[in-house]
Amino acid sequence: MQGKKPLNIAIGRRIQQSREQAGLTQEELAERIDRSTQFISTIERGLAGPSLETVIHLCEVLGTSTEWILRGRALLPDSNLLAASVMEKLSGLSPAQLLLVDRMTSDLIKLLQMKESGDE
Incomplete structure (x- = not known):
């Protein structure tokens, strides 16, 4: 071999x-x-x-x-591929689970924005 x-x-x-x-x-x-x-x-x-x-x-x-x-050259992720990946992950969730994911996503985005602005 x-x-x-x-x-x-x-x-x-x-x-x-x-x-x-x-x-x-x-x-x-x-x-x-x-x-x-x-x-x-x-x-x-x-x-x-x-x-x-x-x-x-x-x-x-x-x-x-x-x-x-x-x-080995990093490019920004293709937003269409990312969106499709997220949709695939969400497709099997119940409405209640989707609502929870929506709330968690909103909270996570706020935390990320706070971290970027240095307001931790």
């Missing part, structure tokens, strides 16, 4: 970092892209490189850019 390729290692690390930032386990990510946990583990460890189709699907699920995954 050949040694790990540096590009596969770098891509795997960025996928792992993005997955962790998204708060997903390998199992959850595998389920969302219809792959095995072993596949995710193999990619994250740099033992193999993902196909372009897989990279695109991973980026959609993780709310990140192909530029980040493939080249």
